[in-house]
Amino acid sequence: MSHSPYLRDSRSVRQIMLHVLAALLPGIAAYVWQFGAGILLQLLLASLTAVAAEAAMLKLRGKPIGLYLGDLSAIVTAWLIALSLPPIGPWWMIVVATLCAIVVAKHLYGGLGQNPFNPAMVAFCVMIVAFPSLMSQWPAAGLDLSQQLDLILGGSRPLDAITAATPLDALRTGLRTGGADARVAEIVQGPAFGLIGGSGWEWVAAGFALGGIHLLWQRIISWHLPAAFLLTMALTALLLWGMHPERFASPLLHLASGGTLLAAFFIVTDPVSGATTPKGKLVFAGGAAFIAYMIRSFGNYPDGIAFAVLLMNICVPLIDMYTQPAVFGHKRRSS
Amino acid sequence: MDKQITREIVTNGLWKQNPGLVQLLGLCPILAISTNLINAVSLGLATILVMLLANLGVAALRNFIPYEVRIPVFILIIASLVTVVDLAFNAWLHGLYLVLGIFIPLIVTNCIVLARVEAFAAKNDIVHSSLDGLAQGAGLLAVLAALGAMREVVGSGTLFSGIDLLVDGATPLLLFGEHYPGFLLAILPPGAFFALGLLIALRNWIEGRAAARRQRAAAVVPTPEAGTA
Numbered sequence: 001m002s003h004s005p006y007l008r009d010s011r012s013v014r015q016i017m018l019h020v021l022a023a024l025l026p027g028i029a030a031y032v033w034q035f036g037a038g039i040l041l042q043l044l045l046a047s048l049t050a051v052a053a054e055a056a057m058l059k060l061r062g063k064p065i066g067l068y069l070g071d072l073s074a075i076v077t078a079w080l081i082a083l084s085l086p087p088i089g090p091w092w093m094i095v096v097a098t099l100c101a102i103v104v105a106k107h108l109y110g111g112l113g114q115n116p117f118n119p120a121m122v123a124f125c126v127m128i129v130a131f132p133s134l135m136s137q138w139p140a141a142g143l144d145l146s147q148q149l150d151l152i153l154g155g156s157r158p159l160d161a162i163t164a165a166t167p168l169d170a171l172r173t174g175l176r177t178g179g180a181d182a183r184v185a186e187i188v189q190g191p192a193f194g195l196i197g198g199s200g201w202e203w204v205a206a207g208f209a210l211g212g213i214h215l216l217w218q219r220i221i222s223w224h225l226p227a228a229f230l231l232t233m234a235l236t237a238l239l240l241w242g243m244h245p246e247r248f249a250s251p252l253l254h255l256a257s258g259g260t261l262l263a264a265f266f267i268v269t270d271p272v273s274g275a276t277t278p279k280g281k282l283v284f285a286g287g288a289a290f291i292a293y294m295i296r297s298f299g300n301y302p303d304g305i306a307f308a309v310l311l312m313n314i315c316v317p318l319i320d321m322y323t324q325p326a327v328f329g330h331k332r333r334s335s
Numbered sequence: 336m337d338k339q340i341t342r343e344i345v346t347n348g349l350w351k352q353n354p355g356l357v358q359l360l361g362l363c364p365i366l367a368i369s370t371n372l373i374n375a376v377s378l379g380l381a382t383i384l385v386m387l388l389a390n391l392g393v394a395a396l397r398n399f400i401p402y403e404v405r406i407p408v409f410i411l412i413i414a415s416l417v418t419v420v421d422l423a424f425n426a427w428l429h430g431l432y433l434v435l436g437i438f439i440p441l442i443v444t445n446c447i448v449l450a451r452v453e454a455f456a457a458k459n460d461i462v463h464s465s466l467d468g469l470a471q472g473a474g475l476l477a478v479l480a481a482l483g484a485m486r487e488v489v490g491s492g493t494l495f496s497g498i499d500l501l502v503d504g505a506t507p508l509l510l511f512g513e514h515y516p517g518f519l520l521a522i523l524p525p526g527a528f529f530a531l532g533l534l535i536a537l538r539n540w541i542e543g544r545a546a547a548r549r550q551r552a553a554a555v556v557p558t559p560e561a562g563t564a
Contacts, residue, residue: 130520 017072023211030207034200038148039087049098050078057107080120097123124306167198212265224281226264232289280323348470355478361447366527373497375483383472390456390468430500490521
């Protein structure tokens with residue numbers, strides 16, 4: 001459901017997607033630097049699966065394969081999935097996730113431009129519901145490449161020594177096991193935490209932010225979505241942290257860990273499944289951030305962004321209906 | 336018994352008016368109990384039995400039931416039959432009885448049973464009504480079995496798990512080896528909806544192709560007639 005004005009810039013989908021892929025590179029570089037090259041194999045596996053699935057679905061649907069495959073949107077979805085799943089997951093996990101995204105979430109709903117749900121986030125939710133234990137195994141920093149390849153391609157599952165909890169997981173477990181005596185300030189001294197966010201993850205987050213700024217500068221994404229997402233996340237965290245600093249993590253930790261920055265610049269900004277009006281974008285991204293914070297802080301899943309985005313995706317037609325801008329020269333809601 | 340009517344009753348139950356895929360009735364047990372093949376088939380068989388007997392009983396008594404209070408009477412008949420089935424499971428298949436639990440008594444509230452009694456048995460004779468109960472029940476059983484098998488194979492990589500509750504010493508099949516991680520989503524409630532959706536889509540696809548074929552056949556037939564005329 002899109003509304004007037006119908007002015008669009010003249011860039012093709014392919015050019016936009018190329019910019020998005022380029023904008024992901026700093027984050028990926030930081031990822032490789034901090035956690036090793038395993039992520040590159042996951043990106044490759046996801047891309048190959050996405051291209052194959054996209055081609056197969058286009059053929060089944062009787063669409064021109066070359067034209068649609070060339071728009072690179074499948075690769076962007078694949079990269080986002082690879083960046084959201086644990087980089088040391090077994091190879092079939094990323095393949096199944098990508099198939100879910102491309103076959104089910106994208107093409108069964110009508111292909112690019114028709115899908116009501118963000119395909120990458122659908123894949124993430126399917127994986128976290130289906131394989132909760134594999135999805136919570138993240139690499140400890142400094143895992144060497146051969147160990148990573150063994151984990152991805154081999155059948156063996158890791159020992160505790162080479163996996164680590166994500167900062168958000170470590171925080172939740174710390175609060176649970178510590179009971180009433182647990183203090184956030186003590187938990188964040190643990191090995192999973194770095195200067196402001198998760199150890200190592202804060203650099204990855206910074207990389208994504210850098211890419212996001214490039215997208216903003218290129219006017220590929222509008223400021224409404226990332227601004228509303230980050231502000232709502234920060235304000236909600238600030239409110240609870242201000243009331244109970246010993247039970248809730250600081251806003252900075254929330255901004256710098258999990259997928260917050262990836263989501264703010266690359267996931268809620270999906271032009272297909274998100275809101276289209278300027279005010280609607282603020283509501284959409286703000287709502288997603290609020291739900292994500294709530295699931296993170298009070299739920300059982302490692303991170304709540306994927307569920308939050310899907311929940312807000314359902315609300316998009318409603319949001320768009322109530323946030324239509326006034327037609328020029330008319331008073332608001334004149335019709 | 337007219338062959339034409341008999342065939343229609345059977346095809347309605349199994350395909351054209353399939354309770355699970357077309358009428359979408361009785362979804363609660365379909366979705367809740369189809370986590371594996373054995374559970375699904377067991378509950379399906381219990382439902383067939385209840386539907387057969389309920390249609391038979393109501394058809395036999397249909398001329399004695401006042402129209403205004405027919406629904407409570409139907410429910411009473413169904414409830415007594417379900418109680419019998421429930422006690423029978425408890426007596427002879429106790430292991431399975433524990434697994435199926437509340438879903439055997441809940442057959443009373445399964446709308447497909449009441450729907451067939453009200454829509455068919457209350458208006459037709461004993462033989463046709465019994466056949467209808469059997470055919471509709473078989474249609475439901477087929478859907479339950481397909482769902483149960485799909486969800487069990489994808490979700491846990493086994494088939495016939497829980498067979499030891501029926502046959503002593505039998506072991507379930509391990510389809511993908513012992514290291515299959517299990518696709519938990521298929522076992523969870525959303526998996527039931529996804530699998531049912533896929534089955535409905537498959538049925539509609541087959542039906543659509545059949546309709547297209549009939550249309551083509553109808554378009555071709557008149558030409559030779561026109562030639563001979």
